[in-house]
Amino acid sequence: MNGGEPHRVPARGERASQPSVSGSRMAYVSDTGNWDIWRMDLTGKEAMIPPSKPLLSWSSDEIHPVISPDGHRIAFTSNSSGSSEVWACESDGTKPVKLTDMKAKSVGSPSWSPDGKLIAFDSIKAGNLDIYVVGAEGGLVRRITTDPAEEAAPRWSRDGRWIYYLWARGGTKPIWKLPPEGGKPIQVTERDAFVTRESADGYLYFNSPSRQARQGVWRAPVSGGSETLVTEAVGVSWLWDLADRGIYAIDRNAKPVATICFYDFATQRVRSLGSPHRVPGFSVHLEALSVSPDGRWLVYSGGIFTSDIMMMDNFR
Numbered sequence: 001m002n003g004g005e006p007h008r009v010p011a012r013g014e015r016a017s018q019p020s021v022s023g024s025r026m027a028y029v030s031d032t033g034n035w036d037i038w039r040m041d042l043t044g045k046e047a048m049i050p051p052s053k054p055l056l057s058w059s060s061d062e063i064h065p066v067i068s069p070d071g072h073r074i075a076f077t078s079n080s081s082g083s084s085e086v087w088a089c090e091s092d093g094t095k096p097v098k099l100t101d102m103k104a105k106s107v108g109s110p111s112w113s114p115d116g117k118l119i120a121f122d123s124i125k126a127g128n129l130d131i132y133v134v135g136a137e138g139g140l141v142r143r144i145t146t147d148p149a150e151e152a153a154p155r156w157s158r159d160g161r162w163i164y165y166l167w168a169r170g171g172t173k174p175i176w177k178l179p180p181e182g183g184k185p186i187q188v189t190e191r192d193a194f195v196t197r198e199s200a201d202g203y204l205y206f207n208s209p210s211r212q213a214r215q216g217v218w219r220a221p222v223s224g225g226s227e228t229l230v231t232e233a234v235g236v237s238w239l240w241d242l243a244d245r246g247i248y249a250i251d252r253n254a255k256p257v258a259t260i261c262f263y264d265f266a267t268q269r270v271r272s273l274g275s276p277h278r279v280p281g282f283s284v285h286l287e288a289l290s291v292s293p294d295g296r297w298l299v300y301s302g303g304i305f306t307s308d309i310m311m312m313d314n315f316r
Contacts, residue, residue, distance in 0.1 A: 033305035035061040035285050036054035036062055037076055037093070037299055038054050038055055040260070040300075042291075050275050050276060051277075055093040060078055061079050062080075063078075063285050063287075065288065065299040066111060068116050069112055073090060073091060073116075074091060074299060075110040075136075076089075077121075078098075084104070084107040085107055086099045088136065102132075104125040106129070107123045108287075109152060111163075112156065113156050114158055122154060130146070131145045144178065144182045145178070151165050151168075155197065157198050161180075162178065162179060164198070172192060174193060175187075175193045188220070195238050199242060199244075202222050207240070215236045216229060216232035217240065233270045235249055237286065241289050246262055247263040248291050249289070250276060250300060257276075257282060258277070258282065258283075283302055283303060288300045
């Protein structure tokens with residue numbers, strides 16, 4: 001290789017990856033498809049019927065949907081404007097509006113404040129992942145973490161006094177919390193964690209993939225205390241959300257299609273509710289499940305993707 005300025009290779013397809021070069025030929029994988037946001041009813045006549053069309057179906061990727069505390073809006077991230085940004089729409093998918101203009105390498109994991117006025121999210125805007133806050137109607141964006149390590153996956157406490165987040169430093173990734181206006185962070189979990197949900201009775205639920213054979217959903221008192229395993233049956237992946245009566249989750253590995261299930265706190269059992277899609281090739285995006293506050297519907301991000309091996313001659 002002689003070095004020089006890099007130039008773009010005109011590969012076909014929406015996503016090109018895994019290039020392999022031999023002489024003047026290059027083989028690569030071309031993926032076609034995109035992530036959409038889907039809505040499914042949990043009650044009523046349409047309960048657990050896989051939707052035939054997405055709630056939001058653009059030609060871009062729409063991921064990380066999360067329902068507002070009043071159930072009237074959905075926040076999500078989309079790269080439809082050329083960069084990943086935080087958006088919001090009505091619960092029926094109408095009136096989408098872009099809330100941020102970060103133009104950053106990464107923007108994701110939006111989370112509503114309890115009063116529905118603010119949205120916390122993470123972004124690689126200043127060289128590493130940090131936590132930011134923006135108004136629910138857009139406007140000024142505030143950065144609330146400044147540590148050179150990685151801070152990600154924010155989640156508001158029920159009283160609005162804290163934002164929980166993952167803080168990756170020194171080889172560990174426990175959950176910390178800090179006030180939404182910034183300040184001194186406080187460690188919450190002892191070991192690695194990721195998705196966090198605070199319950200009405202004062203517990204922080206989280207999953208911890210580093211616990212090897214003891215993976216699943218754990219919980220600890222928000223005031224501090226021992227961490228206990230709730231269930232290994234759901235929550236191994238990031239696809240779960242907390243409700244008053246239990247935990248909703250999506251099993252991405254179920255065959256022939258992914259399955260939505262519910263872990264009931266009262267019975268300590270899991271029951272299958274249905275599939276997020278009828279097509280076996282349907283994929284569900286990680287960290288993409290949100291249940292409405294009244295427990296009547298949920299949203300998730302998914303799509304159908306195809307892959308082809310492409311060959312390019314004289315690509316140089």
